[in-house]
Amino acid sequence: MADVVAPVAAVEEKELLPPPELDLRRAVRLGLSNAAAMVLVAATGIVGTFQGRLIIDPFLPLGLLFLYMLSWAFGWLASKPPTTLEGFAPAVTGPRNLAAGALAGGIGGAGIALLLVLMTNFNLRGIFIELSPQLADTLSLGRAVAEQGEVWFVVNIPAVLLIVAVATAAGLVGAGVHFLAVSWRRAIMPGLMWVLIFALFTDIVGQFFGGIGLEFVTDLLFTSPGGPLTVVGAAIVFVAFTALYWYRGGRETTLRQRFDVLPAEKRTRWTIGLAVAIMVILWFMPRVMGPFVSQVLDNAGIFLLMALGLNIVLGYAGLLDLGYVAFFAVGAYSAAILTSPLSPAFSPELTLLAALPFVMVAAAIAGIIVATPVIRMRGDYLAIVTLGFGEIARILLNSAWLSPYFGGAQGITNIPDLQLGPLTFRTPQDYFIPIFLFAVIAAYITLALQKSRWGRAWMAMREDESVAEAMGINIVTAKLSAFVVGAILASFGGALFGSQIGSVFPHSFDIVVSITVLVIIIVGGMGSVPGVTVGALALIALPNLLREFSEYQFLFYGVLLIAMMLVRPEGFIPSKRRAQELHTEELAQDDWLEIYGQAGSSEQVAEGTV
Amino acid sequence: MPMLEINGLTKSFGGLRAINALDINVNEGEIVSVIGPNGAGKTTLFNLATGMDSPDEGGILFEGQDLVGLRPNQILGLGLARTFQNVRLFPAMTVLENVMVGQHARTRSGLLSAIFNTPRHRREEAEIEARAKEVLGFFGSRLVGYRYDQLSMMLSYANRRRLEIARAMATDPRLLLLDEPTAGMNPRETLELTELIGRLRSERGYTIVLIEHDMQVVRNVSDRVVVLDHGVKLTEGSYEEVSTNQDVIEAYLGRPAELGS
Numbered sequence: 001m002a003d004v005v006a007p008v009a010a011v012e013e014k015e016l017l018p019p020p021e022l023d024l025r026r027a028v029r030l031g032l033s034n035a036a037a038m039v040l041v042a043a044t045g046i047v048g049t050f051q052g053r054l055i056i057d058p059f060l061p062l063g064l065l066f067l068y069m070l071s072w073a074f075g076w077l078a079s080k081p082p083t084t085l086e087g088f089a090p091a092v093t094g095p096r097n098l099a100a101g102a103l104a105g106g107i108g109g110a111g112i113a114l115l116l117v118l119m120t121n122f123n124l125r126g127i128f129i130e131l132s133p134q135l136a137d138t139l140s141l142g143r144a145v146a147e148q149g150e151v152w153f154v155v156n157i158p159a160v161l162l163i164v165a166v167a168t169a170a171g172l173v174g175a176g177v178h179f180l181a182v183s184w185r186r187a188i189m190p191g192l193m194w195v196l197i198f199a200l201f202t203d204i205v206g207q208f209f210g211g212i213g214l215e216f217v218t219d220l221l222f223t224s225p226g227g228p229l230t231v232v233g234a235a236i237v238f239v240a241f242t243a244l245y246w247y248r249g250g251r252e253t254t255l256r257q258r259f260d261v262l263p264a265e266k267r268t269r270w271t272i273g274l275a276v277a278i279m280v281i282l283w284f285m286p287r288v289m290g291p292f293v294s295q296v297l298d299n300a301g302i303f304l305l306m307a308l309g310l311n312i313v314l315g316y317a318g319l320l321d322l323g324y325v326a327f328f329a330v331g332a333y334s335a336a337i338l339t340s341p342l343s344p345a346f347s348p349e350l351t352l353l354a355a356l357p358f359v360m361v362a363a364a365i366a367g368i369i370v371a372t373p374v375i376r377m378r379g380d381y382l383a384i385v386t387l388g389f390g391e392i393a394r395i396l397l398n399s400a401w402l403s404p405y406f407g408g409a410q411g412i413t414n415i416p417d418l419q420l421g422p423l424t425f426r427t428p429q430d431y432f433i434p435i436f437l438f439a440v441i442a443a444y445i446t447l448a449l450q451k452s453r454w455g456r457a458w459m460a461m462r463e464d465e466s467v468a469e470a471m472g473i474n475i476v477t478a479k480l481s482a483f484v485v486g487a488i489l490a491s492f493g494g495a496l497f498g499s500q501i502g503s504v505f506p507h508s509f510d511i512v513v514s515i516t517v518l519v520i521i522i523v524g525g526m527g528s529v530p531g532v533t534v535g536a537l538a539l540i541a542l543p544n545l546l547r548e549f550s551e552y553q554f555l556f557y558g559v560l561l562i563a564m565m566l567v568r569p570e571g572f573i574p575s576k577r578r579a580q581e582l583h584t585e586e587l588a589q590d591d592w593l594e595i596y597g598q599a600g601s602s603e604q605v606a607e608g609t610v
Numbered sequence: 611m612p613m614l615e616i617n618g619l620t621k622s623f624g625g626l627r628a629i630n631a632l633d634i635n636v637n638e639g640e641i642v643s644v645i646g647p648n649g650a651g652k653t654t655l656f657n658l659a660t661g662m663d664s665p666d667e668g669g670i671l672f673e674g675q676d677l678v679g680l681r682p683n684q685i686l687g688l689g690l691a692r693t694f695q696n697v698r699l700f701p702a703m704t705v706l707e708n709v710m711v712g713q714h715a716r717t718r719s720g721l722l723s724a725i726f727n728t729p730r731h732r733r734e735e736a737e738i739e740a741r742a743k744e745v746l747g748f749f750g751s752r753l754v755g756y757r758y759d760q761l762s763m764m765l766s767y768a769n770r771r772r773l774e775i776a777r778a779m780a781t782d783p784r785l786l787l788l789d790e791p792t793a794g795m796n797p798r799e800t801l802e803l804t805e806l807i808g809r810l811r812s813e814r815g816y817t818i819v820l821i822e823h824d825m826q827v828v829r830n831v832s833d834r835v836v837v838l839d840h841g842v843k844l845t846e847g848s849y850e851e852v853s854t855n856q857d858v859i860e861a862y863l864g865r866p867a868e869l870g871s
Contacts, residue, residue, distance in 0.1 A: 472715030
């Protein structure tokens with residue numbers, strides 16, 4: 001080992017170059033992005049909508065907080081010290097960082113000030129309907145807008161100065177984060193995050209404490225059940241969580257890193273333990289959380305079923321299916337026809353459980369119908385054709401021609417509740433149980449197939465279709481089977497969806513559902529079951545829980561998607577291989593170090609890798 | 611009867627005759643090198659033989675069975691596997707998985723047995739894995755141990771070529787088509803691979819056809835050399851015969867100036 005250490009020591013002795021200066025032009029550019037983002041948030045009406053919600057009673061409304069959090073975030077980004085490169089001394093934070101943060105934040109504020117001036121002088125509402133006088137009042141931070149009329153152009157100077165000052169301050173606070181010692185940063189930031197979580201999800205937090213018999217905590221923290229946090233409440237939450245993270249944190253390694261170095265068997269045991277723990281918590285969740293949260297979780301679970309199915313079609317087999325909602329519709333409608341007494345043409349009135357095998361067969365047939373014409377298609381062509389299939393399914397269900405069978409736009413109603421022997425599932429809380437069980441089964445199937453002969457065949461097909469075929473994989477069977485498995489999983493979701501809602505209508509199955517499922521697996525992490533689960537919870541459950549957000553759901557999806565593509569293209573919780581695939585250069589380096597450590601001498605290294 | 615019998619094979623791409631009325635026979639247990647300048651039609655020949663492209667005319671018989679019109683996976687099932695000139699592994703799959711895919715055509719487990727994790731499925735999975743490891747062991751210590759779980763894209767170039775051969779070996783072929791197996795390797799690795807090709811025949815019993823530009827390799831491994839130029843067979847015979855053939859020298863080096871036109 002001695003000869004390995006020697007060169008490292010030699011490197012340390014070498015004179016280190018001073019770190020590169022923080023780029024202030026970059027700060028200006030980020031400031032302009034910040035201005036654009038802030039104006040967008042104001043002009044789309046997000047600020048106005050969110051303003052109605054108090055975060056901390058009596059002074060912090062969500063609208064302005066959201067607006068100036070952008071300045072904070074851009075200030076943080078602009079003042080972030082550059083990564084230490086080899087041969088350079090580590091960067092030291094100084095006044096330049098503060099300047100960068102202030103610049104990025106202040107320019108954003110200038111953007112909002114400009115918007116305010118324009119709003120007060122010209123009528124922009126013809127185009128941007130959300131730029132209302134109330135919004136002007138909000139944006140000017142309560143500084144009354146000057147009288148219009150005599151002067152041809154009014155600039156509300158106190159308001160402009162105040163806006164720029166607040167935005168600059170927010171940028172400075174963002175920059176200030178870099179001045180905190182790592183251990184402090186790791187405690188304070190989560191502390192603030194939890195305050196925000198408590199404030200945003202007041203009903204759920206209230207219900208949670210109520211559900212576990214600790215109502216007094218709710219009374220202590222919030223002005224009223226479901227109301228905003230009190231100042232004292234916010235302080236308590238902040239101190240409690242900061243202390244918790246302070247105690248737990250300050251460690252060099254994250255939990256994930258410590259997990260990764262465990263031996264394989266221990267890792268498996270921990271993974272299983274964690275999965276069981278999560279399942280147990282989820283199992284009791286609806287009982288604690290009440291009907292509203294349960295309904296949201298049910299929705300998320302149904303989308304999770306679809307996402308797991310699409311994960312097989314797209315994540316494993318690499319077939320971009322943009323009409324995936326068709327399979328969901330087939331599941332919902334076949335179950336509705338078989339169980340509802342009001343099914344127009346054919347109504348055997350089976351129980352859902354008895355209907356399930358037929359639903360699976362119907363889904364499998366649908367999978368084959370979609371897959372057959374696209375067997376020899378790849379990439380874009382496949383996406384377009386499947387997109388067509390998705391729309392065809394919806395239009396057929398909606399058509400007058402097939403309305404004697406599917407009920408046309410009136411759909412099929414009176415779908416009975418799910419019955420299992422003596423148990424009847426009626427409320428959202430009840431439905432959570434079967435949805436949860438199906439999701440677990442789907443997750444298990446996904447994981448089992450991943451390590452199987454066909455799982456490998458799908459992945460090989462995804463990687464290189466012609467080579468996969470030349471290596472003995474029957475492409476026809478592989479594509480058909482991927483579509484069939486995906487279709488069956490989605491059809492479970494559809495059957496439960498129809499049964500829970502009690503009716504199915506064609507308009508529930510439009511393209512937006514396909515796109516949402518696609519976004520879930522991209523954001524969550526393609527090919528990864530935990531990732532897809534987190535994606536479904538984050539994209540379906542969160543916007544539904546935050547009523548203010550649900551109006552802008554798709555805007556946030558778009559922003560999230562772009563941000564993810566830029567920062568973390570592999571998704572929240574990627575499968576390990578996908579993370580490696582998308583960060584090859586970094587890994588290649590680690591790889592080199594690993595070999596270096598193992599081989600012991602540079603000669604052997606050369607032999608092993610060249 | 612020869613193991614591989616190619617008769618009057620013709621393939622055009624637009625106006626270009628890539629392969630023109632080609633006849634080649636390969637006997638069981640032989641190592642045959644196909645050489646020729648760039649664009650001679652060597653890789654097209656492999657594509658036609660493995661079903662990745664279909665011929666315009668002519669026949670390809672493998673152990674008496676006509677390959678024309680079969681899908682690539684069916685041809686592989688008969689025992690004819692190949693590697694690619696521009697290494698085509700499954701990049702985001704691990705080394706072990708790449709080789710395990712090779713056994714797809716030799717195993718039967720279906721989706722249901724995987725979902726229910728039947729004893730038969732478990733046994734087959736264990737066999738596939740053991741067999742994949744055995745095949746990787748053929749390359750010494752280069753592709754074993756911690757390499758199993760590395761993505762194939764992380765491998766060095768030479769190791770990718772080795773892995774490609776391993777993947778082809780895992781399909782249990784009787785005839786192995788190697789497309790420029792030593793391209794991009796340094797002299798020592800080339801030497802090592804030359805020896806390995808010999809072992810593929812002596813230890814594994816494969817019949818081998820290889821496309822190769824390195825004449826050292828061709829001389830050291832081939833029983834017979836076939837020279838292609840513009841889709842036509844110029845000549846064939848032992849390395850010595852071929853290397854002194856005037857047509858071959860011209861095809862490679864061009865006609866001497868004084869004999870021109």
